[in-house]
Amino acid sequence: MPRPIHAIIHQDALRHNLSVVRKTCPNSQVFAVVKANAYGHGIERAYAGLSAADGFALLDIAEAIRVRALGWTGPILLLEGIFSPQDLYDCANYQLSFSIHSQHQLDWVLQFNAPAQFDVYLKMNSGMNRLGFKPAEYPAIWKQLKALDHVASITHMMHFSDADADRLGKNGIDEQLSCFNQTVADLPGRRSLSNSAAILRHHDQVQSDAIRAGILLYGSSPDFPTHDLAHWDLKPSMSLVSELIAIQDLQMDETVGYGSNFTATEPMRIGIVACGYADGYQRISPTGTPVLVNGIRTQTIGRVSMDMLAVDLTPISDAEIGSEVVLWGQSSSGTVLPIDEVAASSGTVGYELMCGVTQRVNVVIQACSTTNL
Numbered sequence: 001m002p003r004p005i006h007a008i009i010h011q012d013a014l015r016h017n018l019s020v021v022r023k024t025c026p027n028s029q030v031f032a033v034v035k036a037n038a039y040g041h042g043i044e045r046a047y048a049g050l051s052a053a054d055g056f057a058l059l060d061i062a063e064a065i066r067v068r069a070l071g072w073t074g075p076i077l078l079l080e081g082i083f084s085p086q087d088l089y090d091c092a093n094y095q096l097s098f099s100i101h102s103q104h105q106l107d108w109v110l111q112f113n114a115p116a117q118f119d120v121y122l123k124m125n126s127g128m129n130r131l132g133f134k135p136a137e138y139p140a141i142w143k144q145l146k147a148l149d150h151v152a153s154i155t156h157m158m159h160f161s162d163a164d165a166d167r168l169g170k171n172g173i174d175e176q177l178s179c180f181n182q183t184v185a186d187l188p189g190r191r192s193l194s195n196s197a198a199i200l201r202h203h204d205q206v207q208s209d210a211i212r213a214g215i216l217l218y219g220s221s222p223d224f225p226t227h228d229l230a231h232w233d234l235k236p237s238m239s240l241v242s243e244l245i246a247i248q249d250l251q252m253d254e255t256v257g258y259g260s261n262f263t264a265t266e267p268m269r270i271g272i273v274a275c276g277y278a279d280g281y282q283r284i285s286p287t288g289t290p291v292l293v294n295g296i297r298t299q300t301i302g303r304v305s306m307d308m309l310a311v312d313l314t315p316i317s318d319a320e321i322g323s324e325v326v327l328w329g330q331s332s333s334g335t336v337l338p339i340d341e342v343a344a345s346s347g348t349v350g351y352e353l354m355c356g357v358t359q360r361v362n363v364v365i366q367a368c369s370t371t372n373l
């Protein structure tokens with residue numbers, strides 16, 4: 001029997017979360033962001049849950065080719081654009097749209113002289129200062145692109161830095177949005193602005209013809225802890241599940257694990273779980289990180305080691321060897337442990353936990369139930 005830890009990909013949850021995006025932004029083209037191998041889910045495993053999207057957005061041409069291999073004939077957008085002039089031939093071959101965020105990419109497109117019809121996303125740096133052209137230079141660059149025969153369409157694109165929270169007491173998107181709106185005021189073309197946080201929090205304010213939905217599809221709230229996933233009606237699309245492989249009865253003053261950094265203050269029962277940092281569970285997670293045993297909420301205790309961690313069995317009187325342990329996601333009884341709570345406990349975000357599940361963890365697909373079609 002394989003070691004009992006496994007990740008479950010809930011295709012129904014992906015499908016449900018996508019329907020939340022549709023309801024929230026009924027008039028937008030929805031790109032499902034599947035970069036980082038679909039946020040750690042596996043592009044091929046996530047695909048059935050996301051195939052009702054209007055397009056897929058990702059970073060690598062290799063990932064784009066995997067999406068094409070699944071039979072997807074619709075739009076695919078390379079969010080960071082091309083990394084070499086040769087990439088343009090792949091974009092032509094596989095019909096990939098791409099962003100243009102810097103002068104060197106613009107030069108490659110200007111110099112390209114083979115037959116092609118590119119849909120490009122011209123990225124503006126409206127204040128985040130990672131990628132994009134400054135507003136002052138943006139209209140002139142747009143005109144240069146517009147003049148090219150091999151550019152079929154130009155979508156105006158930008159990315160919000162603070163769509164998930166207020167900034168200095170103000171709505172986090174106001175400044176970037178007004179900068180963007182002023183810059184494109186006289187330029188025709190579609191717009192692509194919103195990520196998950198902007199989709200959920202600012203859909204009334206932001207006109208985005210193409211939206212780029214990432215983390216919310218995977219059942220993590222982009223503005224946790226202000227709002228949790230239940231508030232946004234989202235469901236976890238990944239569960240990390242294992243089992244108890246040992247049980248210890250501790251006397252008062254006995255300690256647990258490396259560094260003996262947990263000491264029992266009274267007699268207690270603890271469980272040892274087949275899950276450690278080599279599976280992608282953060283070693284930094286302190287005593288008190290939430291976990292479900294038999295669907296009942298309890299907490300980790302002591303230091304996370306490479307292959308194991310310990311949990312407090314006080315609230316779970318019927319726990320035994322083989323009892324189900326949910327590190328995040330959904331238990332078989334239906335209880336949810338949001339990945340955001342586990343992430344917050346170790347000072348990170350759900351994105352990082354999802355992307356960090358390691359190779360040695362078996363992945364199981366829970367297929368879409370056809371009744372939901």
Ligand SMILES: *Cc1c(COP(=O)(O)O)cnc(C)c1O
Nearest residue numbers: 033079159195196212213214215
């Ligand atoms: C990753 C990414 C997104 C999706 O962000 P989420 O917060 O996961 O919704 C959208 N746009 C761009 C440019 C990105 O790189």
